[in-house]
Amino acid sequence: MDSNEQGLYRAAIQGDRDAFEMIIRSLSRNLFAIAYGILQNREEAEDVVQDTLVKAWKSRWRVREPEKFPAWISTIARHRARDLARRRRPEPLPHDFESADVAGPTETASAELDSEVQAALSQLPELHRTAVTLRYFEDLDYATIEQTLGVSNGALRGILGRALGVMRRRLKPTLASIA
Amino acid sequence: MPTIHEQIDELLAADLHGELSAAERDAFHTHLVDCADCRQAFQEEKNMHKLLNETLADKKADTGFEQRMVSRFRDRVPQRTGLVQLVMNLVRLRAVQLTAAAALLLSMVQMGRVLTGESAAPLTLREDATSNERSEFAKAPSSRTRDSEVLAYKTDGPGSGADIFGASKSTVAGIVAQNPAPPPAQDKAETETALPVTVYSADVLTKQASTAPKPKKAETKDQKTPAETTAESPEEPASTTAGLTANRKLVRNATAELEVVSFEETVQKITSFAAEEKGYVSTSSSEKQANGKLSGQVVVKVLPDNLDKFLLKLRGLGELKNQALTTEDVTKSYFDTESRLKNARLMEQRLIEILKTKSKDVADLLEVEKELGRVREEIETMQGELKFMDSQVNFATVTIQLSEKNMNVPAAFLLKERAQLALYAPEVEKTYNEIKALASPKVQITNAQINRDNTGRVSGYVYMLIAPEESEAIIARVKAMARVENFQVQTERVAQGGEGLGEDAKTERDKVVLNITISREEQEQALQQTTLRIRASEVNDKSKELRDLAEKQSGRIRSSSFSRDANGREYANVSLRVPMKNYNALMQSLNALGKVEDVAVRRDDRPDAQGNQADAPADITIQVYSQGNIVSEETGIMATLRRTIGQGAAALMWSARMIGVAVAFLAPWILAIVGFGWVLRRVSRARRARKQRAEEQDGLS
Numbered sequence: 043m044d045s046n047e048q049g050l051y052r053a054a055i056q057g058d059r060d061a062f063e064m065i066i067r068s069l070s071r072n073l074f075a076i077a078y079g080i081l082q083n084r085e086e087a088e089d090v091v092q093d094t095l096v097k098a099w100k101s102r103w104r105v106r107e108p109e110k111f112p113a114w115i116s117t118i119a120r121h122r123a124r125d126l127a128r129r130r131r132p133e134p135l136p137h138d139f140e141s142a143d144v145a146g147p148t149e150t151a152s153a154e155l156d157s158e159v160q161a162a163l164s165q166l167p168e169l170h171r172t173a174v175t176l177r178y179f180e181d182l183d184y185a186t187i188e189q190t191l192g193v194s195n196g197a198l199r200g201i202l203g204r205a206l207g208v209m210r211r212r213l214k215p216t217l218a219s220i221a
Numbered sequence: 222m223p224t225i226h227e228q229i230d231e232l233l234a235a236d237l238h239g240e241l242s243a244a245e246r247d248a249f250h251t252h253l254v255d256c257a258d259c260r261q262a263f264q265e266e267k268n269m270h271k272l273l274n275e276t277l278a279d280k281k282a283d284t285g286f287e288q289r290m291v292s293r294f295r296d297r298v299p300q301r302t303g304l305v306q307l308v309m310n311l312v313r314l315r316a317v318q319l320t321a322a323a324a325l326l327l328s329m330v331q332m333g334r335v336l337t338g339e340s341a342a343p344l345t346l347r348e349d350a351t352s353n354e355r356s357e358f359a360k361a362p363s364s365r366t367r368d369s370e371v372l373a374y375k376t377d378g379p380g381s382g383a384d385i386f387g388a389s390k391s392t393v394a395g396i397v398a399q400n401p402a403p404p405p406a407q408d409k410a411e412t413e414t415a416l417p418v419t420v421y422s423a424d425v426l427t428k429q430a431s432t433a434p435k436p437k438k439a440e441t442k443d444q445k446t447p448a449e450t451t452a453e454s455p456e457e458p459a460s461t462t463a464g465l466t467a468n469r470k471l472v473r474n475a476t477a478e479l480e481v482v483s484f485e486e487t488v489q490k491i492t493s494f495a496a497e498e499k500g501y502v503s504t505s506s507s508e509k510q511a512n513g514k515l516s517g518q519v520v521v522k523v524l525p526d527n528l529d530k531f532l533l534k535l536r537g538l539g540e541l542k543n544q545a546l547t548t549e550d551v552t553k554s555y556f557d558t559e560s561r562l563k564n565a566r567l568m569e570q571r572l573i574e575i576l577k578t579k580s581k582d583v584a585d586l587l588e589v590e591k592e593l594g595r596v597r598e599e600i601e602t603m604q605g606e607l608k609f610m611d612s613q614v615n616f617a618t619v620t621i622q623l624s625e626k627n628m629n630v631p632a633a634f635l636l637k638e639r640a641q642l643a644l645y646a647p648e649v650e651k652t653y654n655e656i657k658a659l660a661s662p663k664v665q666i667t668n669a670q671i672n673r674d675n676t677g678r679v680s681g682y683v684y685m686l687i688a689p690e691e692s693e694a695i696i697a698r699v700k701a702m703a704r705v706e707n708f709q710v711q712t713e714r715v716a717q718g719g720e721g722l723g724e725d726a727k728t729e730r731d732k733v734v735l736n737i738t739i740s741r742e743e744q745e746q747a748l749q750q751t752t753l754r755i756r757a758s759e760v761n762d763k764s765k766e767l768r769d770l771a772e773k774q775s776g777r778i779r780s781s782s783f784s785r786d787a788n789g790r791e792y793a794n795v796s797l798r799v800p801m802k803n804y805n806a807l808m809q810s811l812n813a814l815g816k817v818e819d820v821a822v823r824r825d826d827r828p829d830a831q832g833n834q835a836d837a838p839a840d841i842t843i844q845v846y847s848q849g850n851i852v853s854e855e856t857g858i859m860a861t862l863r864r865t866i867g868q869g870a871a872a873l874m875w876s877a878r879m880i881g882v883a884v885a886f887l888a889p890w891i892l893a894i895v896g897f898g899w900v901l902r903r904v905s906r907a908r909r910a911r912k913q914r915a916e917e918q919d920g921l922s
Contacts, residue, residue, distance in 0.1 A: 057309070059300065063291050070290040074282040084280065088289075095294050106315075124914070152276075159276045177238065178273050179281035184240050199240065203231030210262070210269050217268045 051108035062102070066095055069112060072190055073119045075179040079172030080123035082164060090126060094119040113192045124168070158216050162209045170205035173198060225252040229259050233266040470610065472549040473525045473617040475532055481539030484515035484625050491519055491621065494534045498527035500616065516624035522616035531619065540626075555610050562603040568596050634728040637713040638689075640696060640735045645745045646703035649679040652739050655702055656683050663688035664695055665732075681739045689730035699737060704836055706745060743779070747840035748801060749824045751808075754844045757815030760791035763845045767795055770810045774803035779840070793845040802835040814845070 053061035070091055077087035077094075098115045105114050163171055169191070176187045184198045193201070210217070225232060225248060232249050235241045241249065253260050311317050481487040484507060492502050500523030507517030523531045532544065572593040576586070646652035653671050660666050664687050671681035687695050700708070714728070757763040761783070768778060776799035785791045799807050811817055 056314075063294070066291050066294060067287045070287050071282045074286065078280065088282075088286075091290060092293055092297070095290060096297050099294070099298055121914075124917075128917075155272065156276045159272060174273070175277070175281075178277040184235075184238070199231050199235050202238070203228070203234040206234045206266060206269065207230030209273075210265050213269055213272070214265065217265050217272070 048108050051105075051111040055102050055105050055108060055111070057102075062099055065111070065115075069115060070095065071180055072112075072176060072182070073116065075175040076116055076119050076172050076190070077123040078179070079175035080120065080127055080168055082160060082171075086126055087123070090119060090123045093122050097122070112190055116190045117192065120172070155216065158213060159209075162212045165212060166205050166208060169193075170201055170208075173201050174205050174209075177202060225249060226256060226259060229262060233263055236263075237266060237270045469550060470552045470555040470614045471525070472551055472610075472613045473528055473546070474549070474620075475528060475544065475546045475617065476620045476622070477532065477535055477544045478542040478622040478624075479535065479539045480542055480624055480626050482626060484517060484623055487538050487623055488517075488519055490538055491521060491535070494531060495521045495523060498523045498531045498534075500524060500527065500531065503618075514625040516622075519621045519623060521619040521621065523619060524615075525617045528617040528619070535619075535621065539623075542622075551610055551614070555607070555614075558603050558606050558610070562600060562607065565596055565600045565603065569593065569600065572596060633716075635715045636728055636730045637715060638692070638730070638733045639711040639713075640692075640733060641707070641709045642696070642699060642705065642735065642737045643707040644699075644703040644737060644739045645706050645742045646739050647742045649681055649739050649741050652703050653681040653683065656699055656737060656739075659695060659698065660685075663691045678744065679741055680744075683737045683739075685735045685737070687733045687735055689733060692733035692735070696735065699735075703739070704742065704745070706740075742838070743798075745838055746825065747798065748826075748834070748837040749804065749822060749839040751820065751822045751839065751841045752843075753811070753820040753841070754818045754846060755811065755815045756818060756848065757845055758847055760793050760845050760847045763814045764793035764795055766814055767811070767843060767845065770807060770814075771795075771797045771799065774799050774807040774810070776800075776803065776807060776841075789847075791847045794842070795845070796840065796842045798838045798840050800835065801837045801839050804839045804841075807841070811843070 050061050050064055054065050073091045073094055074087055077090040078084065081087050081090065094115065097118055105111055163174065166174065172191060173187060176182055176190065182190070184202075185195075188195060188198045191198075232241065232245070236246060236249055253263055479487070488502075488505055488507075495502055500521055503520045503522050505517065505519040507515050509515055521531070528546075532546070535541070572589055575589050576593070644652065650671065653669075657666060657669060664685055666683060666685045668684040669682065671679065673679045685695075696708075755763065764781065764783070768781075771778060776797045779796045779798055781793065781795045783791070783793045
């Protein structure tokens with residue numbers, strides 16, 4: 043992390059709104075990826091990001107070390123997303139519905155593929171899902187993802203490898219059909 | 222190490238994501254060529270990577286996402302006004318929080334200090350302690366684990382370090398001394414573990430020291446030298462002071478005052494004591510006093526070294542009244558005089574030379590002769606001075622004042638009488654003037670004053686001196702003027718010219734001192750106090766009659782009051798004072814007024830009372846009262862009802878008040894307990910939630 047970014051985080055912690063808005067611009071996409079990874083729903087994920095930003099602003103003074111700011115704000119986002127996911131758990135997962143409902147012969151091939159991918163994704167543990175979304179949404183390098191998710195150095199390779207491996211085995215027939 | 226085949230998932234993903242190092246990628250691709258399964262997986266993974274890129278591309282945040290987030294954030298968190306924000310930010314700053322905490326702590330300390338009344342003494346004490354520590358540090362630098370010391374040890378190896386450890390008693394030395402000659406490397410490691418505090422700086426310094434070890438060692442030695450000097454310093458001043466006193470010219474003098482039985486005997490003893498202590502009696506004088514006893518002064522010269530011994534011996538001679546020892550330093554004037562004397566001698570020599578060589582002009586000759594005379598005179602004076610000082614210095618002077626004990630028989634006795642007379646007079650001023658009129662050549666009034674205080678009470682006093690032959694008559698006359706409260710005579714026999722009992726000494730009477738104080742009669746306490754009640758039909762008339770009766774018996778009304786209550790009962794309270802002789806007559810006559818009830822009599826017998834008991838005052842307090850209406854308004858059903866309701870209401874009010882008190886007492890406790898319970902519940906709920914969350918996460922990953 044360069045000193046420019048650190049200065050930005052410090053200024054935001056000290057109550058500089060402009061700095062915080064800059065941070066929103068730089069981090070909110072990542073936050074969205076995290077929230078989507080957990081919720082697999084765009085509207086909900088957007089709400090979570092919104093809440094996360096407000097909450098982060100209100101309790102920004104709790105961050106003692108500016109370089110931990112991105113990890114800290116991601117933690118807030120993950121917690122909020124998880125809370126939301128728990129609240130709606132009693133209902134059946136929407137993408138299951140989708141896949142059951144819309145998987146008809148009238149469905150276009152791309153939509154079918156989409157739901158297959160979503161179903162495969164939903165099989166993964168939450169952390170793995172988040173790693174996948176961060177990687178494929180924002181094309182972040184492994185180090186940045188590790189920093190954002192607060193996992194130890196080098197652990198992401200294992201996580202992503204396992205995640206993609208699981209998905210690959212599940213999607214094997216589909217993949218064969220594409221090829 | 223796991224093989225490529227085993228961790229194929231990981232490598233596939235990392236390769237597609239461009240996160241493999243060059244070596245890893247080479248190894249991976251080599252393996253792909255060999256392994257058909259992995260090749261197959263690689264193909265699938267590549268397809269899935271593509272699929273994921275395609276499907277997830279339209280799920281990710283759209284381009285306007287950031288702008289949307291910012292504007293919504295602006296809506297939800299409105300900008301605060303400058304001042305509030307400033308204050309909020311200020312409060313959240315760590316430095317400000319710390320400062321506030323420090324200020325709070327400081328003010329609490331200050332408050333505690335004010336409450337306990339403690340001064341700032343502990344602070345200065347602590348300063349002393351640190352300065353002590355510092356001085357200790359300076360004295361024994363080797364006892365502290367100084368960086369330079371550890372360094373000296375390390376750079377020079379255990380061989381040279383041994384002297385330092387030999388000199389020090391520190392813990393470091395103790396630890397290292399257990400291994401007398403370990404190899405340097407191992408030893409270094411040991412010191413580091415034993416002294417984690419010094420390790421860092423020692424390490425840093427080792428680098429410096431390896432370039433220049435010698436100066437460092439010298440420094441260590443330099444540090445030691447001040448310690449040695451401070452250790453020696455206490456002895457040094459002692460020896461110098463001894464040397465100083467040796468060259469000094471000190472004059473020691475002592476004075477003592479003794480009371481002895483026999484003057485002559487004592488002088489003889491003193492002479493022998495002086496001889497024993499290599500001294501002599503310089504002067505002695507004596508004087509016979511009026512009572513035939515001798516007193517006088519003996520001056521003894523003794524060697525200064527023997528002075529203390531001599532003074533001790535003196536104590537055995539009689540009762541030591543006082544003693545003083547003085548030491549005077551005449552060094553400066555002694556040497557001044559000596560050098561002036563030297564100069565004067567030189568001057569004399571010169572003048573003699575002039576006389577010898579230039580003896581031409583008679584006038585000059587005379588002038589020189591005159592000057593020579595003056596110089597010689599000066600020389601003699603100075604020689605005398607020096608001799609005197611020498612004698613003063615060589616011998617200590619002890620001046621002893623002696624007096625024989627006074628044991629004589631008195632020549633005469635003087636009888637001194639002091640009389641005190643306290644009077645109660647009805648009219649203080651009149652009596653005062655009468656007493657003053659007694660003044661005559663034989664009766665001398667020394668002091669007289671009359672006072673009236675703000676409540677109108679008058680008092681006075683007259684002090685007089687009466688010739689002895691007149692005293693009895695005058696005192697009797699004064700006593701007759703008013704009531705005597707108290708009379709006291711003190712007689713003192715004062716022996717003149719000696720102590721003890723003189724068998725044939727005359728006794729003379731001195732003038733009698735008489736102090737008279739006059740107070741108003743009312744202030745006298747009554748000898749007898751009586752209270753009684755008289756039931757009569759017409760209270761007002763009866764009280765008037767009562768006044769007449771009292772006047773007939775020469776009584777005086779002191780106070781009276783009249784009242785009537787709601788039931789028509791009338792009360793008249795009369796307080797009066799009569800002389801004791803008329804008391805019985807008055808009491809008899811009271812029966813005529815009505816039925817006398819509740820008679821209570823209190824009599825204060827004063828054994829020391831000297832006045833006439835018949836004239837002593839007796840106080841009577843009488844309450845004359847009527848029966849009033851037989852039936853009170855406060856009876857009957859209505860009144861009873863009213864009273865009952867009133868009492869009930871009062872009881873109700875009382876219990877309400879008690880409940881209020883109980884609530885006020887209990888409320889803070891209940892509030893505190895409830896608050897504590899609430900916090901506990903919150904804490905446990907939060908903990909449970911966190912645990913649950915952690916479990917879920919564990920379960921998921």
